[in-house]
Amino acid sequence: MIPIxxxxxxxxxxxxxxVVGVLVRRNALIIFxxxxxxxxxxxxAIVAFARAQEITANKPLFEGQIFVFFVIAVAAAExxxxxxxxxxxFKSKRSIDVDQMSSLKG
Amino acid sequence: MTLELISFIVLAFVAIATAVGMLVSRNxxxxxxxxxxxxxxxxxFYLFLGAPFIAMAQVTVYAGAIMVLFLFVIMLxxxxxxxxxxxxxxxxxxxxxxxxxxxxxAYLLITRARxxxxxxxxxxAANTVTNLRDLGSALFSQYLLPFEVTSILxxxxxxxxxxxxxxEKRVP
Amino acid sequence: xxxxxxxxxxxxxxxxxxxxxxxxxxLINLIFGRRFSETLVGTIASLASGAAFVVSVLLTWSVAAAxxxxxxxxxxxxxxxGDLQLDWTFRVDSLSTTMMLVVSGVGTLIHIxxxxxxxxxxxxxxxxxxxxxxxxxxNLFIAMxxxxxxxxxxxxLFVGWEGVGLCSFLLIGFWFELDTLGxxxxxxxxxxxxxxxxxxxxxxGFLIAAFIMFWNLHSFQFDQVFSAAEGASPGxxxxxxxxxxxxxxxxxxxxxxxxxxxxxxxxxxxxxxxIHAATMVTAGVYLITRSxxxxxxxxxxxxxxxxTGAVTALFAATIAVGQYDIKKVLAxxxxxxxxxxxxxxxxxxxxxxxxxxxxxxxxxxxxFLSAGSVILGVxxxxxxxEHAQHxxxxxxxxxxERQHAEAHAGxxxxxxxxxxMRNMGGLRKTxxxxxxxxxxxxxxxAGIFPFAGFWSKDEILADAFSEGFTLIYWLLTIAAFFxxxxxxxxxxxxxxxxxxxxxxxxxxxxxxVITVPLMILAFLSVVGGALNLPGLHTLTAxxxxxIAVHAGEFVWSVAIISTVLALVALYLSWLLYGRNxxxxxxxxxxxxxxxxxxxxxxxxxxxxELYQAIIVTPxxxxxxxxxxxxxxRFWHNWFHETVIAxxxxxxxxxxxxxxxxxxxxDAVANxxxxxxxxxxxxxxxxxxxxxxSYALSVLLGVVLIIGYLIFK
Numbered sequence: 001m002i003p004i005x006x007x008x009x010x011x012x013x014x015x016x017x018x019v020v021g022v023l024v025r026r027n028a029l030i031i032f033x034x035x036x037x038x039x040x041x042x043x044x045a046i047v048a049f050a051r052a053q054e055i056t057a058n059k060p061l062f063e064g065q066i067f068v069f070f071v072i073a074v075a076a077a078e079x080x081x082x083x084x085x086x087x088x089x090f091k092s093k094r095s096i097d098v099d100q101m102s103s104l105k106g
Numbered sequence: 107m108t109l110e111l112i113s114f115i116v117l118a119f120v121a122i123a124t125a126v127g128m129l130v131s132r133n134x135x136x137x138x139x140x141x142x143x144x145x146x147x148x149x150x151f152y153l154f155l156g157a158p159f160i161a162m163a164q165v166t167v168y169a170g171a172i173m174v175l176f177l178f179v180i181m182l183x184x185x186x187x188x189x190x191x192x193x194x195x196x197x198x199x200x201x202x203x204x205x206x207x208x209x210x211x212a213y214l215l216i217t218r219a220r221x222x223x224x225x226x227x228x229x230x231a232a233n234t235v236t237n238l239r240d241l242g243s244a245l246f247s248q249y250l251l252p253f254e255v256t257s258i259l260x261x262x263x264x265x266x267x268x269x270x271x272x273x274e275k276r277v278p
Numbered sequence: 279x280x281x282x283x284x285x286x287x288x289x290x291x292x293x294x295x296x297x298x299x300x301x302x303x304x305l306i307n308l309i310f311g312r313r314f315s316e317t318l319v320g321t322i323a324s325l326a327s328g329a330a331f332v333v334s335v336l337l338t339w340s341v342a343a344a345x346x347x348x349x350x351x352x353x354x355x356x357x358x359x360g361d362l363q364l365d366w367t368f369r370v371d372s373l374s375t376t377m378m379l380v381v382s383g384v385g386t387l388i389h390i391x392x393x394x395x396x397x398x399x400x401x402x403x404x405x406x407x408x409x410x411x412x413x414x415x416x417n418l419f420i421a422m423x424x425x426x427x428x429x430x431x432x433x434x435l436f437v438g439w440e441g442v443g444l445c446s447f448l449l450i451g452f453w454f455e456l457d458t459l460g461x462x463x464x465x466x467x468x469x470x471x472x473x474x475x476x477x478x479x480x481x482x483g484f485l486i487a488a489f490i491m492f493w494n495l496h497s498f499q500f501d502q503v504f505s506a507a508e509g510a511s512p513g514x515x516x517x518x519x520x521x522x523x524x525x526x527x528x529x530x531x532x533x534x535x536x537x538x539x540x541x542x543x544x545x546x547x548x549x550x551x552x553i554h555a556a557t558m559v560t561a562g563v564y565l566i567t568r569s570x571x572x573x574x575x576x577x578x579x580x581x582x583x584x585x586t587g588a589v590t591a592l593f594a595a596t597i598a599v600g601q602y603d604i605k606k607v608l609a610x611x612x613x614x615x616x617x618x619x620x621x622x623x624x625x626x627x628x629x630x631x632x633x634x635x636x637x638x639x640x641x642x643x644x645x646f647l648s649a650g651s652v653i654l655g656v657x658x659x660x661x662x663x664e665h666a667q668h669x670x671x672x673x674x675x676x677x678x679e680r681q682h683a684e685a686h687a688g689x690x691x692x693x694x695x696x697x698x699m700r701n702m703g704g705l706r707k708t709x710x711x712x713x714x715x716x717x718x719x720x721x722x723x724a725g726i727f728p729f730a731g732f733w734s735k736d737e738i739l740a741d742a743f744s745e746g747f748t749l750i751y752w753l754l755t756i757a758a759f760f761x762x763x764x765x766x767x768x769x770x771x772x773x774x775x776x777x778x779x780x781x782x783x784x785x786x787x788x789x790x791v792i793t794v795p796l797m798i799l800a801f802l803s804v805v806g807g808a809l810n811l812p813g814l815h816t817l818t819a820x821x822x823x824x825i826a827v828h829a830g831e832f833v834w835s836v837a838i839i840s841t842v843l844a845l846v847a848l849y850l851s852w853l854l855y856g857r858n859x860x861x862x863x864x865x866x867x868x869x870x871x872x873x874x875x876x877x878x879x880x881x882x883x884x885x886x887e888l889y890q891a892i893i894v895t896p897x898x899x900x901x902x903x904x905x906x907x908x909x910x911r912f913w914h915n916w917f918h919e920t921v922i923a924x925x926x927x928x929x930x931x932x933x934x935x936x937x938x939x940x941x942x943x944d945a946v947a948n949x950x951x952x953x954x955x956x957x958x959x960x961x962x963x964x965x966x967x968x969x970x971s972y973a974l975s976v977l978l979g980v981v982l983i984i985g986y987l988i989f990k
Binding site: 009014034076 | 110111114118121122125126128129134137138141144145148151152154155156157159160163164167168171172175176179180182183196197200201204205207208209211212215216237240241244245249252256259260262263264266267268270271
Binding site for chain 2: 980
């Protein structure tokens, strides 16, 4: 008997924390993890809405779950590539402090 | 105050606490472990929402594979000790901005998105194998294309990751 | 353009030849004059003038044959604009033919005289090639005078009026680079300028009268004006007539515009005779006579005219008493006699005025020409005396004599005034013919019976007396007294006594080309009175065809008084000048007696000085002020240079260049550049290379968009 709004608020809070983490932390890995947090919060919201749809439609619906499934898959792929990139950067810069990666400064 | 509500609040609290822990930890390993906890909590939420498959996928893929990968890279780079402390003063502006975003998005989702209402906790039917079987068949029939594309995506990601690493070595 | 030929019988069709003949003469002399001999030039000019005279005679006969009716001989269209329809039309009637005869007759005689006179004069002045120019001007004058007297409208009359003014200027200033004594000077050209300018003032009055006439009476043609004048308001007619009087005062040398005539004596003597005695100066009298229908409508204007004439007559006569220059005496005499004529026409005695005009033309031309003869004779004598000295100097054996003679020879070309009566004397022995004709002229002018002047002057006096113009009568009578006096003085001083200078002693008689015209004029002066003898009134009857005149009565008392006064004046002059003739270097006996008053007369009552002080000097000062201060310093230096040019420079350099262009437009243009630079410098700081700040911008954008979506 939990209203969907609770899930939505929770999702928003988690998302917010992910955003804050991206903006504030200097460690590239922490930033990446914050991004994962954001994705997670979004997944939570999707699943919550899917459930709400099911209840309203009164029959099982799988769209939301499949969607989230794909999101998870894509997130995994993304993490793989992203971490490879971070490793590369660490190899050249000997640091994963994003503040030191400002060669695009103009 | 039903049991569900209590458990929801507790779990929500845990989720938020772990997220905060992830943000403020000095040690990257601690941040990663906090995040694992967060993921597991979210998986429990998925169970609450009648999506057992997603819950399992979350635990398996997210908490099990992705975060392990993270841990590997952290330890590979020796990033646990890299200074990346949480500077509160610098967090005010982004924090407030993010707060506004949270408020806006919550408002938007609550008022504009349908439907609003109570969620009935999943009946047992939702967490049965039959449900899972239906989901699997839907995945392979109706959503076959995205499934295949995702597999290609994963392939590309794998190749890309390897290529990114490899390139360094090929250049003399 | 040329109108149809008139269909009346007679010689009227010859009328244009009045003008064409002199014009033809002047064109021939103008183009070929330098190549012809002097005799040929003079003959052509005289023949041209004579042709005009012959045409005048024929026209007079034609008018008489037509019973005295006026005939218009149209020549060509002139002005056809709106209300104004004017043509070149010759008007042949008894009045105009009278004037034509006088002008062309006396003019031809003077042309002949001028051949001889100018032959000697150009040699005295050493300018032989200017001979033909003189005759060109003379013929031009005859042509213009003919236009004046034969015109059918006031505008055509004015053309001739201006034309004779021009010829007066040209002829007075004939020796423009000299003065009367032959020295290099501005004097002659100044005299010509004075004549022209003073005439112009008179012309101004004429023009105002013409404008008023056209505005109110809507025409210039004589008949139309006179018929329209009947219905016009008296004020308008009074204005017209009084302004015309200004013109007459200018042309006919009345007060206050007479001052040019004495100065006009700077011209050669034939000019003085023709223009300033016989013809041009009478144009004013002709104008008033022609405008008789206008003047009779306003008796007050007439009285003003008469008074002007009478006062001028007396005034000029007094000045003539104190003059030493033989021509100046005659000049003031002319002014005085013109005053008689103007007074006559002012009183309504048009016939008397015209009669005196004719007789005066005869004897005044005679007197002037004789004076010219006298001057020439004295000049000849002067040259002979000099040459004799010079010759004596060469032959002298003794050193002293030779030195003395050489010293005197250096004086050849000394400043010798041949016009000055004080250098003359005893000329009746050396120039007898001149003496006799001069005597006749004097007696005619003085008004002694039975010479012409007696009859004409007497008719004026009689008309004044019987019409009740008492003041005018007395003014004229006293003027007549003075007239006889100064003429007598002149006779005694010039012809009697002993020569007061070597030049007079050696004077010679003039050649026949000079003396024959003199004799013809002398004859006319004797018999001229027959033109209008009381009882016969030939002239009055003749003029009656054209203007309303009445025959004057012969008043015995007036005649006797005037004769007695003339004789008394002549006796007085003999007492002063004839009994003890003046010797060289003596002071004029009248001066001894009258002292300061004589000096005033001698200096012409200081009128010229008065004009100079009151009019000329302020005018010159004003024009200098206008030219220097207003025009140059104010207008040019300040307004143009400082205000306009400086303002423009200020505008372009300071305002437009510095303020608008540099500070304004350049600033904008440069400002755009610097704003862009500043903008880019500022915006560049966003690109700091930090991923987190990029993420922050993204977040900001997202927040804004979502906010927009919420509040949409």
